[in-house]
Amino acid sequence: MAQRLAMEYVNATMQMTEFQLNQFLLTADTSYISHRVKILGAGEQEIVLEEAGGEEVHLSFERKGGIYIGSLSCRVVNPHLINAVRKLFFMYKGTGTVNRIYKELTMMYYYEGGSVRRISEVRPGGTKLIYQHKYSLVEMMSIYKLQTVEQEIEQERRKINSLLDLRNTCQHEADIREVDEQLALAAYRLFQLEA
Numbered sequence: 001m002a003q004r005l006a007m008e009y010v011n012a013t014m015q016m017t018e019f020q021l022n023q024f025l026l027t028a029d030t031s032y033i034s035h036r037v038k039i040l041g042a043g044e045q046e047i048v049l050e051e052a053g054g055e056e057v058h059l060s061f062e063r064k065g066g067i068y069i070g071s072l073s074c075r076v077v078n079p080h081l082i083n084a085v086r087k088l089f090f091m092y093k094g095t096g097t098v099n100r101i102y103k104e105l106t107m108m109y110y111y112e113g114g115s116v117r118r119i120s121e122v123r124p125g126g127t128k129l130i131y132q133h134k135y136s137l138v139e140m141m142s143i144y145k146l147q148t149v150e151q152e153i154e155q156e157r158r159k160i161n162s163l164l165d166l167r168n169t170c171q172h173e174a175d176i177r178e179v180d181e182q183l184a185l186a187a188y189r190l191f192q193l194e195a
Contacts, residue, residue: 005101007082012072012096012111014089019067021061024088032080051081061087072096090114149193157191 013176016024028035028049043063050056055078070092077081089098093114100107107130110118110136119131163186168178 005079006075008075008099008101009072010097012094012173014094016068016092017066033084037082049084051078055081057081057085153193156186160186
């Protein structure tokens with residue numbers, strides 16, 4: 001089996017609560033890995049994982065409400081540091097591209113919410129798709145529902161436009177009031193759909 005030379009994280013993100021972040025920091029230190037935390041402004045933190053040989057990984061965390069959103073883009077060579085970052089990425093359901101770099105090829109893994117969505121093999125001669133996630137029935141139903149809502153929104157907008165045209169042509173106050181009532185209902189329904 002080919003020996004991995006490095007792992008590269010490209011635009012990787014992960015989310016965790018403050019409790020989870022503290023739990024991670026408690027378990028981050030091993031005989032090979034240590035960490036330090038830099039407090040930046042506006043609730044931001046940078047966590048530096050450092051391997052005994054000096055290699056470092058910098059993780060930026062931004063606090064949004066009660067959630068910390070971490071971002072990571074780096075290349076890691078040391079096996080102990082690779083393992084620490086890999087555990088962090090999987091434990092907190094990371095999203096992004098992870099490149100496993102070997103001597104003759106690179107395996108590109110695209111993750112979404114901790115699940116592999118696509119794997120590609122990249123060689124000097126080209127790229128080959130190895131695996132692509134197929135949508136489950138539940139995912140297909142949610143996509144279908146999203147499209148159905150979009151169609152309802154478009155239908156409601158057309159209805160509102162025709163009611164506005166009708167209102168502009170009304171001559172009697174009673175007709176205008178009736179159209180206004182229908183407009184109010186249609187606008188409320190549109191608001192519900194867009195929310």
